[in-house]
Amino acid sequence: MNFEAVIGIEIHVEMKTNSKSFSGGPVKFGQEPNTLVAPLDMAFPGTMPILNKQVVINAIRVSNALNMTIDHELWFDRKNYFYSDLPKGFQITQDKRPIGSNGSLTVKLSDGRLKTIEIERLHIEEDTCKQLHLDDITLVDYNRAGTPLIEIVSRPNIRSGEEAMKYVETIRQIVVFAGVSDGKMEEGSMRCDVNVSVRPFGSDKFGTKVEVKNLNSVANVRTAIDYEVERQTKLILSGGAVEQETRRFDEKTQTTIMMRKKTDAVDYKYFTEPNILPIRLSDEFIQNAIDTCPELASSKQERYTSNGLSDEEADQMLQNLLMADYLDECIKVNPKHTKLFWNWITGEATAFLNKKFQSFDKFKVTPDNLEKLINMVENGTLSMKMARQVFEVMCEENKDAEQIASDLGLKQDSNEDEIKKIVEATVDEFPQAVVDFKAGKDRAVGFIVGQIMKKTKGKVNPQIASKLVLEALKSR
């Protein structure tokens, strides 16, 4: 019997707004515990939620990128349950009316196939606080409490680990490029829960689903799903039955491990949040949020390829938002040099920053100056080797490229008259080369050019030198 996998994914995205969903408490990562806490974040009696406008703008932007219908009225609900990481004893969320509904996302699979994944809903909510469980005590950090979240829930029409991985990867790219989140799965700013079940091909009934948590990388999404599909298939083929349970992905063994059997679902006693009256969103507000959204990866990709990059080159650039931002600045200076910029950025610049453990926002070389360097190579003033030397200095201190070249005495001689003199002198020095050339040995040209470079310490433009050497040898 052949089985197909039925996969649905819930993604929680932590926003990098200035303040929290419903309070003025600042949002920052990696700060001293309990230093970013407004009274509401700790649920001090009498505090009331004030909705953060940027959170709504972000949710609209992501909803739009996921082709969703955007609700023109904002409604919030309370999800009530008791847990030690939940300050208010309820979470403010959007149960009945999510801001985004009925979306879809098309992803490209490795075999070139396109797959459209349907998305049920996108809603705004708030994060809980962070707990640190020690031996016999639990420490609670309220810094995270109230951090804005969006939850994106797919429909169960994902069919493989690869589709799931591409889906998560693309959503990650959207939230990162839209400026909504840093999208770091390994740090929990994007969290993924997947529901996996299998069923015989052609069946329209769903199998028993298993929830897998703790997927802290895009690659793990795929690994965990592939493992889980195989586990469930084997289980059924051997006469067993899949049990409804929650499992977690185990990094070490690359498998999923049972956490708990699903018992009856908690009754969250949802009801409308009485302290936030429904908020009407005007067409203008929504349109403005969309129009002012930072450019998404898909649009950048198109732009890059139309500027001469290959798909793969464009993709490589889109792996890193800061790098892509840098390229965009360079393209503004001279779009015709897109590929040359790309070479410098992915090559020398990346190497330099990696060595320094820095990212492109710390990169000192201004696009103008890089353009200058590229032009010096283009017009033969500098050899590539010289340009690299100049670039090294530019990386440390963004001094003018021409100035650096002249300070270092790096200037390629491209004056034909000057070079001709050197060529004639050198040929005179090595009469054997003329003999060899006449005998049909072309390598005599290279030999003379080599001698010239040696003599001039590489300052002569090699293309021009070659041309002139050839002419000189022919004329002897």
Next chain:
Amino acid sequence: MYLGKTVEELHELLVSKKVTPLELTKEAIEALKKEETNAIETICEKEALEFAATLVEPEVDNLFWGIPYVAKDNFSTKDILTTASSEILKDYVPVYDATVITKLKEAKAVLIAKSTLDELAMGGTGTTGHKGTTYNPYDPTHTYKIGGSSCGSASLTAQGIVPFALGSDTGDSVRKPASYAGLVGFKPTWGRISRYGLFPFAPSLDHVAYFTRSVKDSAALLEVLAGEDLAHDATCSVKPVEKYTEGLTGDLKGKKIARIKEIDESVKDKVILEGLDKVQKALEEAGATVEEVNFDQKLLAAVYPAYMIISCAEATSNNANLDGIKFGPRVGEASSYQDVMMNARTNGFSELIRRRFVIGSYSLFKANQEELFLRAQKVRRLIVNKTNEILSQYDAILTPCGGIVRNPFASNSDDVSDRLDIHTIIVENHLGIGNFGGFPSISVPMGLDNGFPFACNIMTKVFTEKETLNIAYAIEKKLGLKNLSTMEVK
């Protein structure tokens, strides 16, 4: 001796430097220490005296400069113990001031005490606070209630110790005790005064409300308390604050006022009906016409059950933060977070509160929500629609605050409702309509019976406080029942 005076009177004395804020404050605090109705949670003696001492140069245009007041102990007061009269908050010292506390501080009124309430403002008897029963100062025999939940604020204002006091009103928690204590009790429109810092009972019904001993003081206080609070309370209106005191003409020419037949018919004490007739006459003398209208007995009888379900449902959620982890004492050995919460909440809440939480949770469960919570919301909507329908034809609705002048402790507002007859259910709970629709609603004394005061209530369209207050002013003027206190009446 400056006790028993209104804000207006005290202001005159302060401005003419016949008395200083410090002297007033000292006198009021001495009176607090001697009061015998168990109305106080905390006397803010040190803070009050320090603040009063800074008030030297009188502010002629600021009516509240140097005026002592008390706040119900469910208003968040920075660095001052705030218990909500509940064991679970018995050690809770807030880190911030409620907006109304801030506004009064800015107006240089002097907070001298936090007053008792029914635990967490849930209850209408004045008997369920963690310090026990708060008594009615009009009744030294301790037989009759002052009502709740703003019992302490009502008592201290009725004793003349302060000229005004903050309370909160979710069902009738200011307007009902105002009736038993001979006070003006005003609950403006939902959203007129910021609720930031008021411990929530049921936010969709909760109002900041207050007691004064004159309608004019009530109007003046609204000018101080009302207004937007964009940074803290998103439900608070941005409508401009009006000059409510300037609307007090007592002239009701052309005004149409409705009396509700089914409510009047449910009144038990004849003296209350006589009082209402007197009020009607006063209104007519002031130029208004008064007519009787039908509401719908079934709808009126549904106010109480709908109120119980909605308020308890919201309450169970609002008070879920009191879990022993952040707020509330750790009780006993706990080996899990569930134990911590269970112990704190079992020990921290009285039986009545726990019962209401169970009712609230039960009506919110997925399986019951349609039948209970959502149905209660629909009933609420029908009641509000009916009220708006009447208010589209009339400027105001005149009702009694309750069916009896004196309310003995023997009865209990949390009694199972089928033990109560329909008339009692209607007449003792209809003030909740003001909370359902957020209508401005004011209780004004309309009579005294054997030394016990009782009041009528005026309700008008949302955000027509000027109207509400002017009608109340006309009644006060005609009946002459202004500035009642136990100092005068007893």
